[in-house]
Amino acid sequence: MGFSVTAPQFAAPFDVEMGETILDAALRAGLAYPHGCRSGNCGACKSALIEGEVEMSPHSEFALSPAERANGLILACRAVPWSDCSVRILDADETVAHPLRKMQCRVVDVADLTHDIRRVRLAIEEGGPFTFTAGQYANIRFADLPSRDYSMANRPDQPLLEFHIRLVPGGAVTPFVREQVKAGDSVRVEGPFGTSYLRDKHTGPILALAGGSGLAPIKSIVETALAGGKRQPITLYFGVRAERDLYGEAEFQALMATYGNFRFVAVLSSPDGPTVRRTGFLADAVRADLLAAGPTALDGAKAYLAGPPVMVESAVAALADLGVGRQDCHADAFYTEADKAKIAAASAG
Ligand SMILES: Cc1cc2nc3c(=O)[nH]c(=O)nc-3n(C[C@H](O)[C@H](O)[C@H](O)COP(=O)(O)OP(=O)(O)OC[C@H]3O[C@@H](n4cnc5c(N)ncnc54)[C@H](O)[C@@H]3O)c2cc1C
Ligand code: FES
Numbered sequence: 001m002g003f004s005v006t007a008p009q010f011a012a013p014f015d016v017e018m019g020e021t022i023l024d025a026a027l028r029a030g031l032a033y034p035h036g037c038r039s040g041n042c043g044a045c046k047s048a049l050i051e052g053e054v055e056m057s058p059h060s061e062f063a064l065s066p067a068e069r070a071n072g073l074i075l076a077c078r079a080v081p082w083s084d085c086s087v088r089i090l091d092a093d094e095t096v097a098h099p100l101r102k103m104q105c106r107v108v109d110v111a112d113l114t115h116d117i118r119r120v121r122l123a124i125e126e127g128g129p130f131t132f133t134a135g136q137y138a139n140i141r142f143a144d145l146p147s148r149d150y151s152m153a154n155r156p157d158q159p160l161l162e163f164h165i166r167l168v169p170g171g172a173v174t175p176f177v178r179e180q181v182k183a184g185d186s187v188r189v190e191g192p193f194g195t196s197y198l199r200d201k202h203t204g205p206i207l208a209l210a211g212g213s214g215l216a217p218i219k220s221i222v223e224t225a226l227a228g229g230k231r232q233p234i235t236l237y238f239g240v241r242a243e244r245d246l247y248g249e250a251e252f253q254a255l256m257a258t259y260g261n262f263r264f265v266a267v268l269s270s271p272d273g274p275t276v277r278r279t280g281f282l283a284d285a286v287r288a289d290l291l292a293a294g295p296t297a298l299d300g301a302k303a304y305l306a307g308p309p310v311m312v313e314s315a316v317a318a319l320a321d322l323g324v325g326r327q328d329c330h331a332d333a334f335y336t337e338a339d340k341a342k343i344a345a346a347s348a349g
Pocket of ligand 2 (some may be wrong): 037038039042043044045046063076078
């Protein structure tokens with residue numbers, strides 16, 4: 001026995017099996033329900049529960065705050081129906097629907113971008129063609145290790161898939177990527193996923209905020225926007241700890257020389273010594289610049305954010321203070337297994 005779920009975005013109701021989440025059931029039915037992490041961390045599947053009862057499993061407050069929950073919002077990836085339900089998807093602006101592909105890829109080359117971030121480029125051998133929108137990510141399985149999410153750093157029109165993978169000490173996958181992945185290796189890739197993609201119809205200012213390897217999707221977004229002829233101001237803030245964590249700077253400076261509407265700002269949070277660069281936390285640098293630019297600088301703006309959860313969450317909060325609502329912040333926080341375990345423990349206790 002199961003239940004039925006309706007959503008105005010879909011022509012027909014879909015069936016949910018007992019114990020199944022609304023998101024899993026929608027995806028099983030082949031519906032393009034917006035989603036990202038599928039683990040209650042990102043907020044991409046946020047929906048209004050119009051009618052019916054659901055049980056919510058643990059999720060982060062960033063994805064859904066207690067106030068939002070009290071106002072009848074749910075996360076479809078955490079919501080298990082206990083009756084027939086009616087929901088309304090919130091993040092429905094400019095939805096994209098690419099076919100979900102399960103592909104066999106081959107490593108073309110591996111290069112060090114910094115002391116702890118590697119670039120891995122893949123050629124698709126089977127299961128393509130792969131289409132995605134700049135800012136989306138894929139689920140990747142190296143050898144027989146658990147699969148992990150990594151964002152595409154290339155533009156969608158480029159043939160090789162490019163990933164920037166930061167070493168997480170003690171992790172199940174990234175030490176292997178650091179030490180062992182090499183050209184010629186076979187890799188399984190499934191995707192695309194995610195809703196923090198470039199909104200093509202948007203013509204207002206773009207704030208692109210990246211921390212560490214969060215530069216991967218943000219690079220794809222910025223390069224796609226510029227190559228596609230977008231004319232609005234596009235500002236990329238790249239937050240890292242120290243000089244040795246910076247990468248891609250020469251390429252972004254070249255883009256700045258070519259496109260008058262693009263600006264690149266590197267921000268160091270813990271410089272090793274005296275520096276001419278901006279210093280401090282990324283969110284503070286963005287806040288200071290926007291306050292100095294005046295109240296109209298953010299009219300019609302959208303922000304794209306990716307990187308460590310603490311950076312993404314503080315930047316989203318800073319933007320909210322300045323009047324950029326959550327619906328205009330398209331954010332991928334790079335939650336690891338440790339972050340997910342913390343959220344589960346906090347919600348359980
Ligand atoms: C949407 C999305 C996009 C992403 N894109 C990128 C990207 O482009 N580039 C990138 O570098 N990363 C990205 N990430 C992060 C990436 O998916 C991995 O989480 C990261 O690479 C760590 O993988 P790992 O297997 O090495 O570490 P994990 O095995 O996840 O371990 C991480 C840390 O947690 C500890 N740990 C593991 N399990 C537990 C547990 N149960 N309890 C407590 N601690 C635990 C480990 O010891 C380690 O220190 C993205 C994440 C998301 C959600
Ligand atoms: S997909 Fe539901 S919170 Fe990320």
